[in-house]
Amino acid sequence: xxxxxxxxxxxxxxxxxxxxxxxxxxxxxxxxxxxxxxxxxxxxxxxxxxxxxxxxxxxxxxxxxxxxxxxxxxxxxxxxxxxxxxxxxxxxxxxxxxxxxxxxxxxxxxxxxxxxxxxxxxxxxxxxxxxxxxxxxxxxxxxxxxxxxxxxxxxxxxxxxxxxxxxxxxxxxxxxxxxxxxxxxxxxxxxxxxxxxxxxxxxxxxxxxxxxxxxxxxxxxxxxxxxxxxxxxxxxxxxxxxxxxxxxxxxxxxxxxxxxxxxxxxxxxxxxxxxxxxxxxxxxxxxxxxxxxxxxxxxxxxxxxxxxxxxxxxxxxxxxxxxxxxxxxxxxxxxxxxxxxxxxxxxxxxxxxxxxxxxxxxxxxxxxxxxxxxxxxxxxxxxxxxxxxxxxxxxxxxxxxxxxxxxxxxxxxxxxxxxxxxxxxxxxxxxxxxxxxxxxxxxxxxxxxxxxxxxxxxxxxxxxxxxxxxxxxxxxxxxxxxxxxxxxxxxxxxxxxxxxxxxxxxxxxxxxxxxxxxxxxxxxxxxxxxxxxxxxxxxxxxxxxxxxxxxxxxxxxxxxxxxxxxxxxxxxxxxxxxxxxxxxxxxxxxxxxxxxxxxx
Numbered sequence: 112x113x114x115x116x117x118x119x120x121x122x123x124x125x126x127x128x129x130x131x132x133x134x135x136x137x138x139x140x141x142x143x144x145x146x147x148x149x150x151x152x153x154x155x156x157x158x159x160x161x162x163x164x165x166x167x168x169x170x171x172x173x174x175x176x177x178x179x180x181x182x183x184x185x186x187x188x189x190x191x192x193x194x195x196x197x198x199x200x201x202x203x204x205x206x207x208x209x210x211x212x213x214x215x216x217x218x219x220x221x222x223x224x225x226x227x228x229x230x231x232x233x234x235x236x237x238x239x240x241x242x243x244x245x246x247x248x249x250x251x252x253x254x255x256x257x258x259x260x261x262x263x264x265x266x267x268x269x270x271x272x273x274x275x276x277x278x279x280x281x282x283x284x285x286x287x288x289x290x291x292x293x294x295x296x297x298x299x300x301x302x303x304x305x306x307x308x309x310x311x312x313x314x315x316x317x318x319x320x321x322x323x324x325x326x327x328x329x330x331x332x333x334x335x336x337x338x339x340x341x342x343x344x345x346x347x348x349x350x351x352x353x354x355x356x357x358x359x360x361x362x363x364x365x366x367x368x369x370x371x372x373x374x375x376x377x378x379x380x381x382x383x384x385x386x387x388x389x390x391x392x393x394x395x396x397x398x399x400x401x402x403x404x405x406x407x408x409x410x411x412x413x414x415x416x417x418x419x420x421x422x423x424x425x426x427x428x429x430x431x432x433x434x435x436x437x438x439x440x441x442x443x444x445x446x447x448x449x450x451x452x453x454x455x456x457x458x459x460x461x462x463x464x465x466x467x468x469x470x471x472x473x474x475x476x477x478x479x480x481x482x483x484x485x486x487x488x489x490x491x492x493x494x495x496x497x498x499x500x501x502x503x504x505x506x507x508x509x510x511x512x513x514x515x516x517x518x519x520x521x522x523x524x525x526x527x528x529x530x531x532x533x534x535x536x537x538x539x540x541x542x543x544x545x546x547x548x549x550x551x552x553x554x555x556x557x558x559x560x561x562x563x564x565x566x567x568x569x570x571x572x573x574x575x576x577x578x579x580x581x582x583x584x585x586x587x588x589x590x591x592x593x594x595x596x597x598x599x600x601x602x603x604x605x606x607x608x609x610x611x612x613x614x615x616x617x618x619x620x621x622x623x624x625x626x627x628x629x630x631x632x633x634x635x636x637x638x639x640x641x642x643x644x645x646x647x648x649x650x651x652x653x654x655x656x657x658x659x660x661x662x663x664x665x666x667x668x669x670x671x672x673x674x675x676x677x678x679x680x681x682x683x684x685x686x687x688x689x690x691x692x693x694x695x696x697x698x699x700x701x702x703x704x705x706x707x708x709x710x711x
Contacts, residue, residue, distance in 0.1 A: 112157075112440070113132070113138050113153060113154045113155075113439060113440075114132040114133060114134070114136075114138070115682055115683070116362060116439075116673050116682065116683045116684065116685075116687050117667035117671070117673070117682060117683045117687075118132050118133045118667070119131065119132055119138070119139075119667075119671075119687065120132075120181065120183075120190045120192075120205075120669050120671070121188070121342065121345060121358070121669075121671060121688055122188055122189075122190055122205050122206055122207050122216070123188060123207050123345040123346075123358065124207035124208060124209050124210050124214060124215075125209055125344065125345060125347055125348065125349040126143065126144055126145070126210065126214060126348060126349055126350065127140070127141050127142060127143060127144055127145050127147065127207075127214060127358070128140075128141075128145065128207075128345060128346075128358035129151070129205075129207065129216055130154060130358075130359070130687070131190060131192075131205050133177040133178050133181065133192075134164065134166060134174075134175040134176065134177045134178070135164055135165045135166030135175065135178065135192060135194075135203055136153070136162050136163065136164040136166075136175065137151050137162060137163040137164075137205075137216070138151055138152075138153040138154040138162055139151055139152065139153070139154040139155075139358075139359060140216065141358075141375070142214055142260070142262070142295040143214050143295050144348070144422065145348060145355045145358055145375045145422060146355075146375040146376065146421060146422060148237060148238045148239055148260075149161065149239045149240070150235050150236065150237055150260075150262060150295075151163060151235070151236070152236065152239045152240040152436060153240075154359070154362075154439060155239075155240075155360075155361055155433075155436045155437075155438055155439050155445050156240055156435075156436045156437055156438075157437070158234065159234075159236070159240065160236055160239070160240025160436060161234055161235055161236035161240050162232075162234055163216075163231070163232070163233045163234070163293070164230075164231070164232045165203055165218050165220065165229070165230075165231045165232075165291065166178075166192075166194060166203065166229065166230070167194050167196050167201060167227055167228065167229060167230075168228040168229060168230040168280065169230075176194060176196070178192035178193055178194050178203075179193055179194060179195045180192070180193045181193070181668065181669070182668075182669070183338075183341075183669060184204070184316065185316070185319075185320070186319060186320065186323040186337050186338075186341065187206075187315070187316055187319035187320070187323075187341070188206065188207075188315075188319060188341055188345055189204060189205075189206040189312070189315060189316060189319070190204070190205040190206065190669075191203070191204050191205075192205070193223065194227070196225075196227050198225045198226055198227055198228070199222070199223070199224045199225015199226055199227045199284075199285075200223040200224045200225065200227070201220065201221065201222060201223060201227040201229065201283055202220075202221045202223050203218060203219070203220055203221075204218070204219040204221065204312065205217070205218050206311075206312065206315050207315075208311040208312075208314060208315045209314075209315065209318050209349070212303065212304065213294040213295060213296050213303035213304070214294065214295045215292055215293065215294045215306055215311070216292065216293050217290060217291070217292045217306065217308045217311055217312070218231075218290070218291045218292070219288055219289070219290045219291075219308055219309075219312065220283055220287070220288070220289045220290075220291070221283070221287065221288050221289075222283035222284045222285045222286060222287040222288075223285065224285055225284075225285075226282055226283070226284050227282065227283050228280070228281075228282050229280070229281055229282065229283055230278065230279070230280050230281075231266070231268075231270075231277075231278065231279040231291055232276055232277075232278055233264060233276065233277040233278075233293075234275065234276040234277075235255045235262055235277075237255075237257040237258070237260055238257070238258075239433050239435075239436060239445075239447070240435065240436060241433075241435055242257045242258070243257075243275060244256055244257035244260075244262070245257065246272065246275075246277065249302065250302075252264070252265055252302065252305075253265075253270060253277060254302070256298050257298075258298065259297055259298055259299070260295065260297070260298055261295070261296050261297070261298040261300075262293050262294070262295055262296075263293065263294045263295075263296065263302060263303055264277060264291070264292070264293050265290075265291070265292045265293075265294070265305060265306055266279060266289070266290060266291045266292070267289070267290075268281045268289060268291075269281075279291070288309075290306070290308035290309075292306040292308060294306060319341065322341075322344065323337060323340075323341070325393050325394060326340060326392050326393055326394075327392055327393035328392045328393075328697075328700070328701065328704075330700065330701075330704035331704060332663075332700035332703070332704065334670070335663055335666070335670060335696060335700060336392065336696070336697050336700050336701075338669075338670035338671075339388075339670070339693035339694075339696050339697050340388075340389070340392060340394070340697065342670075342671065342688050342690075342693050343385050343388065343389065343690055343693055343694065344394075344397070345358075346358065346385075346688075346690050347397060347400075347401075348377075348422040348423070350423070351400075351404050351407075351422060351423050351424065352397070352399075352400030352401045352402075352403055352404035353377040353382070353401070353404045353408075353420070353421075353422035353423065353424070354377055354381065354382040354385050354386075354401060354690065355374065355375050355376060355377060355422060355690070356374040356375075356376065356377075356378050356381045356686070356689065356690050356691060357374035357375070357674070357686035357687060357688065357689045357690065358374075358375060358686075358688075359374060359375070359686045359687055360372070360373035360374060360375055360445070360446060360447055360686070361373065361438060361439065361442070361444075361445040361446050361686075362439055362442075362673065362684070362685055362686045362687055363438070363439055363440070363442035363684060363685070364632040364633060364674065364675055364684055364685045365442075365632050365633070365677075365684065366439075366440050366442060366677065366680065366684060367440065367441060367442050368442060368632075369442075369443070369444065370632055371438065371439075371442055371443070371444060371445065371446055372446060372449060372451075372686070373430070373446050373447050373448055373449050374686040374689070375422075376419045376420065376421055376422065376428055376449060376452075377404070377408075377419060377420050377421070377422055378418060378419045379405070379416070379417075379418060379419065379420075379459045379462060379463050380418065380456075380458065380459055380462045380503065381690050381691050381694075382401055382405075382466075383462040383463050383465065383466035384462065384466075384691070384694045384695075385401075385690050385694050386398050386401050386402075386466045386469070386470070387465070387466055387469050387694075387698075388694045388697040388698060390469055390470060390473050390475075391473075391697070391698070391701060392697065392701075395473070395474075395475060398470050398473075398475055399470075399475060399476070401466075402466075402467070402470060402475070402478065402481055404424065405463065405481075405484075406478070406480055406481060406484060407424050408420045408424035409484060414487070414491050416459065416460065416463075416488070416491075417452055417453060418451065418452065418454055418456045418459050418505070419449065419451070419452050420452075426452075427452075428448045428449050428452040429448045429450075430446055430447070430448040430449055430450035431446070431447055431448055432444040432445065432446055433445040433446075433447060451501070451505040451507075454500070454501040454505055455498070455500040455501060455510070456500055456501055456502060456503065456505070456516065457492070457495070457496060457498070457500045457513075457516040457517070457519065457520050458500075458502065458503050458513075458515055458516045458518075458519035458520075458578075459519075460488050460489075460491070460492055460519065460520060460523045461518070461519025461520060461521070461522035461523040461526075461585075462519060462522075463488065463523075464485055464488060464489075464522065464523040464526045464527060465522055465523075465526055465585070467481055467484075467485055467526075468526035468529065468530065471530065471533075471535065477535065482530060482535060482536040483536075485526075485527050485530060485536070486527065486536060486538055488523060488527075489523060489524055489527045489538070489543065492520050492523055492524065493546060496517065496520040496550060497553075498510075499511050499512050499513075500513060500516050502515065502516050502569075502578075503515050503516070503578050504576075504578075504615055504616065511568075511569035511570070511572070512557070512558075512569050512570035512571075513568065513569045513576070513578075514554060514558035514566050514567060514568065514569060514570070514576070514578075514579060515576060515578035515579060515581065517550060517553065517554045517558065518554060518581070518582055518585060518587050519581075519585070520550055521547060521550040521551055521554065521587055522585050522586075522587070524543055524546050524547045524550065525547055525586070527543065528540065528543055528544060528547060531543075551587070554566075554587075555594075557570040557571070558570055559594060560573070563597070563601060564593065564594065564597030564598075564601070565579075565594075565597050565598045565600075565601035565602075566579045566582065566594065566598045567579075568616055574616060574617055575598075575601055575602055575605050575606055575616065575617075576615065576616045577602060577606055577613050577614065577615050577616065577635065577638035577641065577642070578615075578638075579598050579602065580598075580599065580602060580613075580638065580641040580642055580644070580645050581641060582595055582598065583595050583645060583648050583649075584641070584644060584645070584648070590645070590648040590649045591649065595645075595649070596649055599642070599645050599646070599649065602642070603642070605617075606638075608634050608678040609678060610661075610678055611639075611658060611661065612634035612636075612639045612662070612676055612678065613634055613635065613638040613639045613641070613642050614632075614634055614635065614638070615632070615635040615638055618632060632675060632684075632685075633675030633676050633677040633678065633684045633685070634675060634676045634677075634678055635674070635675055636662065636665070636672055636673075636674065636675060636676060636689070636691075636692040636695075637691045637692055637694070637695045639658065639662055639676075640659070640662060640692075640695030640696055640698070640699045641695060642658060643655045643656075643658040643659040643662065643699045643703075644695070644698065644699050644702055646658065647699075647702050647703055647706055648702075652703070652706055652707075655699075655703060656703055659699050659700070659703060662696070663696075665683070667683070671687065671688040672687075672688060672689060672692040672693060672696070673685045673686065673687040673688065673689050673692065674686055674687070674689040674691065674692060
């Protein structure tokens, strides 16, 4: 069985990523890209679906021992895990060097004290655990081949095959350093170069050290902010600038439930808010690369803007179910692709426009096509903002007039008016100012419940929605407006878990809810950070700080967050690590620091 979601560490090379469990098992790795087929899919099944364990040897009928300590080396994505055994202590260093050639996962075993028996057990299964590759020797190297893929395994230790698994048994003493590397290569190409683990380790550490030095945040939450920024960088696909929402698929929002989705794509919403956090902390190059990705992805067809694209801008992300995988803790189905790609979500226009606006305001070099795209998006919204849509949460029930969607349509128009007023674009100012007023009036009249003094999830509904917390953050209404305060307090009453975290919206258990799905889900971490933001904005800064620091305590020992927190099981759930959780962590830290609302 796979570990708990929070038991995993992330390593990656800005083109793909691996998850490493506390017991030294790599249970998830897609090669060569985030959205490629997994060669280790044990996370969503069993060991039969692929894994690589490296740690102290143990009895066949015993569980693998878990590391006594683990941490990232400084401000990097280099994982160090240490085991204390009766015979000594051993350290394993795991990393993926930023690449300009074959992707590599490198694991270096180092003896710390005593003499420790170690074992590497490598079981490669291609196509998400379905295909057993042909494993053979080639000029002293071990290679696994299946169809278009080959994976090369290199070490100077003796290896042997047993039960369709490649093993290596060895002993480490103080000062010993023994490296193991896998490298991916198209099967019709020549073998990849022999790895140079020590040089790669030095270069990887230098890469992260130099990258972190660009961070402009030096406040009291720097450790949490830096780790979140590194995580966001790791979720960026370097060749194109696209940003994945998470490196995993089908980690459940409810253990044993059906809310299992593939997040290895670039949501415009997630990428846009990621961009805003990067810009606010000094990372303009990532912002520029994402803007170029956006312009290529949307191309000349902004009227058919999708909510998500592939990491290179692909449009077709057809959804399928992998019925040979039982799912994480039997949470089925396991899905690849995402059928929500072609939903209508009007809020995306606002998020994209807000990101472009922020880039413009922070001095990102002018791009005339970006301004042209912004104008085209508004022309589309002029004709379509009054339509119902699927909304920010991608409901699979009927379309509604979601209040958040209308608010973000207002944001899109407002930011474009500001662009024109700055002299960097031309457009019908008077007409669009009137449009902005019309949308504002419509939301306040049709999306507000006067009796309860709260905005609602959609026009005419009684349900609440945590996305309403963004109303003051987007400048739709000032924080001291009684309707804003009423909405914040209503969400606290009706969408809070017993421990004070925030649900996205009400669910109905076994019955289908507003999202068209049965079952429940955990507290959505992004919404909980939004609540902390709002509390700070309305002057309740002590309460905001306490909630923020409580949210920080949910991070795993490496500072990583999944999408949600299950208040009943007291554990992380959903895809991991999740950009949509780490971005608002950064934003809230910046707001609390600016307000002086922090402890210590």
